Amino acid sequence: MTDPLFAVDGKTALVTGGTSGIGLMIARGLVRRGVKTYITGRDATRTGELAEKISADEGGVCIGLGTDLSEGDGPENLAGDLARRETSLHILVNNAGAGETASLPDVSVEAWDTVMNVNLRAPFFLVQNLLPLLETGASAADPARVINLGSIGGLHIPNWDAFPYGASKAGVHHLTRALTKRLGGKKITVNAIAPGPFPSRLTDTGSDAVKKSVETYVPLGRPGEPDDIEGLVVFLSSRAGAYVNGCTIPLDGGYIAAL
Numbered sequence: 081m082t083d084p085l086f087a088v089d090g091k092t093a094l095v096t097g098g099t100s101g102i103g104l105m106i107a108r109g110l111v112r113r114g115v116k117t118y119i120t121g122r123d124a125t126r127t128g129e130l131a132e133k134i135s136a137d138e139g140g141v142c143i144g145l146g147t148d149l150s151e152g153d154g155p156e157n158l159a160g161d162l163a164r165r166e167t168s169l170h171i172l173v174n175n176a177g178a179g180e181t182a183s184l185p186d187v188s189v190e191a192w193d194t195v196m197n198v199n200l201r202a203p204f205f206l207v208q209n210l211l212p213l214l215e216t217g218a219s220a221a222d223p224a225r226v227i228n229l230g231s232i233g234g235l236h237i238p239n240w241d242a243f244p245y246g247a248s249k250a251g252v253h254h255l256t257r258a259l260t261k262r263l264g265g266k267k268i269t270v271n272a273i274a275p276g277p278f279p280s281r282l283t284d285t286g287s288d289a290v291k292k293s294v295e296t297y298v299p300l301g302r303p304g305e306p307d308d309i310e311g312l313v314v315f316l317s318s319r320a321g322a323y324v325n326g327c328t329i330p331l332d333g334g335y336i337a338a339l
């Protein structure tokens with residue numbers, strides 16, 4: 081039996097980039113706990129098939145939507161797609177992300193734009209376009225939640241080059257606070273999670289470089305696991321997390337604290 085303080089069942093969520101890595105972990109965790117969960121990826125067919133699999137695996141409802149969030153009208157199109165299916169949204173997880181690790185002379189304008197568009201522009205314009213649905217899903221007792229995926233890469237300067245990535249994630253942390261100020265009156269909370277290394281397509285936790293970084297910098301000595309991210313998202317989305325607002329929470333086994 082779920083403790084009502086941590087219950088999230090009956091809610092509706094949108095998890096962008098729910099097809100892989102951290103977004104997939106979050107989506108599975110929400111579906112398992114009775115949240116009707118929309119996931120997005122660039123390929124509509126593949127995303128739809130994965131959503132069906134998640135529904136079957138987790139015994140809940142997951143729906144896949146296709147969208148490219150690097151494109152100018154991507155966020156607006158996605159919001160329109162959702163608005164044709166739902167009248168309210170309780171949890172928006174801005175998770176879709178793109179990385180870039182070129183050295184300073186090699187960063188292209190195209191790569192810069194893709195990273196900024198997916199990581200920073202899309203979260204803002206999704207909030208803007210989904211505001212009517214979030215407001216319908218919000219109440220004083222149970223605010224709607226916006227959860228942005230930032231990164232420890234936006235909290236410190238790593239030893240490797242990640243110019244647009246780090247800048248985009250620092251921007252996400254700032255945007256989180258700016259939105260908090262505007263959306264509190266609408267009973268919508270906005271928080272960011274800044275993960276350390278989690279297994280995903282962006283971060284190969286099996287590679288020697290990431291293993292060494294985890295050994296050196298993560299006091300707990302291991303990468304993040306699905307329960308770690310699920311636990312924090314469920315906490316933020318439940319009654320237990322309703323008064324947490326405007327925070328960027330490092331989820332990194334102590335990486336940032338110990339620098």
Ligand SMILES: NC(=O)c1ccc[n+]([C@@H]2O[C@H](COP(=O)([O-])OP(=O)(O)OC[C@H]3O[C@@H](n4cnc5c(N)ncnc54)[C@H](OP(=O)(O)O)[C@@H]3O)[C@@H](O)[C@H]2O)c1
Pocket residue numbers: 096097098099100101102103120121122123147148149150151174175176177178198229230231232233274275276277278279280281282283
């Ligand atoms: N894993 C880590 O160690 C780590 C650490 C700190 C922060 N983060 C953050 O956590 C979030 C998830 O990252 P991840 O590591 O789980 O990465 P991942 O496994 O590469 O997943 C990225 C997700 O974003 C989607 N995506 C990428 N480009 C897109 C685009 N142009 N339009 C729409 N969707 C797009 C992908 O969907 P499709 O490929 O299906 O289109 C995929 O679902 C990101 O914001 C990332 O910056 C991750």
